[in-house]
Amino acid sequence: MWPFLTFLSLAAGAAAFAWSSTRERDARSRARQAELALAALKTDRHLALTEEQTKQQTVFNSMIEGLLILDEHGKVQFVNPTLGTLFGLDADIRGRTLLEALRLHELQDVAQAALVGGRVSGHEIALPGREPRVLQVNAASFRDPDRAHAGTILVFHDLTRIKQLENVRKEFVANVSHELRTPLSLIKGYVETLIDGAKDDPAVALRFLHTIEKHADRLSFLIEDLLTISQLEAGQIVLNLQPIELRDQADQVVSDLSARASERQVALHNEVPEGLMVRADGDRLQQVLFNLVDNAVKYGRAGGNVRLGARRLDAERVEGWVADDGPGIPAEASERVFERFYRVDRARSREAGGTGLGLSIVKHIVQSHGGEVRLASEAGKGAAFYYTLPMA
Numbered sequence: 001m002w003p004f005l006t007f008l009s010l011a012a013g014a015a016a017f018a019w020s021s022t023r024e025r026d027a028r029s030r031a032r033q034a035e036l037a038l039a040a041l042k043t044d045r046h047l048a049l050t051e052e053q054t055k056q057q058t059v060f061n062s063m064i065e066g067l068l069i070l071d072e073h074g075k076v077q078f079v080n081p082t083l084g085t086l087f088g089l090d091a092d093i094r095g096r097t098l099l100e101a102l103r104l105h106e107l108q109d110v111a112q113a114a115l116v117g118g119r120v121s122g123h124e125i126a127l128p129g130r131e132p133r134v135l136q137v138n139a140a141s142f143r144d145p146d147r148a149h150a151g152t153i154l155v156f157h158d159l160t161r162i163k164q165l166e167n168v169r170k171e172f173v174a175n176v177s178h179e180l181r182t183p184l185s186l187i188k189g190y191v192e193t194l195i196d197g198a199k200d201d202p203a204v205a206l207r208f209l210h211t212i213e214k215h216a217d218r219l220s221f222l223i224e225d226l227l228t229i230s231q232l233e234a235g236q237i238v239l240n241l242q243p244i245e246l247r248d249q250a251d252q253v254v255s256d257l258s259a260r261a262s263e264r265q266v267a268l269h270n271e272v273p274e275g276l277m278v279r280a281d282g283d284r285l286q287q288v289l290f291n292l293v294d295n296a297v298k299y300g301r302a303g304g305n306v307r308l309g310a311r312r313l314d315a316e317r318v319e320g321w322v323a324d325d326g327p328g329i330p331a332e333a334s335e336r337v338f339e340r341f342y343r344v345d346r347a348r349s350r351e352a353g354g355t356g357l358g359l360s361i362v363k364h365i366v367q368s369h370g371g372e373v374r375l376a377s378e379a380g381k382g383a384a385f386y387y388t389l390p391m392a
Contacts, residue, residue: 066156243392300324
């Protein structure tokens, strides 16, 4: 009997031990599973946070505006690449104060105003340098529930191009007003004189009428040139491109301006090679050559020479030129002669009847053909205007 009882006792102990071991294994397994689940949750949260940060970084880096963020201590926490380009930064400025990083007291004042008032909008600052810039700054302080002030964000918009266009527009309006006012004032003055009795003297009346006609023509030319250049700049002129022999075009211009050249005893020489074909709009090419030759006759040397030439520049382009042997154009004016209404000698230009738009029209027509125009001049040795056109 006792051996049997002993066996039962041992069996019960073994069963209890096995049950206890299984329970401990299940507990450890559940604990392990809980640890894995927690780790997976942390990993998911980290990935989500990393993904969100990556998205934000991508957005900030792709902004065309400059972005700068200051922390609660007024030190640079973040800048995007556009800001680095705007300010020409070549080093990491994070961790520095705004004044240390960018050396602009005005910008420091903007950040301080945003900190006090919460927001600053539309403040403009000028950046000095070889290429001055004008920036518009918008600033705002941002807060979170845990801290009274968490930082300041500044956004920079580059207004340089807009300001340049505004200046061009203002200058253009001022120039047009001036160019229109001068002949209109003269016409009005002569008409009033005729009304007051000058018409009684036929010789005086005829002279006055010729003067009125001259300035009326000048107004007409000015308006036509203004319409032409506005259409060219707006891309409203459709070019009728076709193969054209350049020498024939030069011959036509020489013939049209021969009388005007004779008045100043200027000899016109067409040295464009025969058979040189370009792909161009014939009427617009006539405008280019006419303006260049007309300027050479008017502003070159009286009794001098004007030469029209051309050569094959490469497999795709032809380079033509109009050169005179006059006084030349000063170096400081060489970069500006193609600007609207720019004149090297204003008094002489108006006396010669120029509108100040001829070379600007030349530039736009040549560029609309896919070519380029340039000036080569040396004081006392004449001026040569070069243009390129596509070969037919």
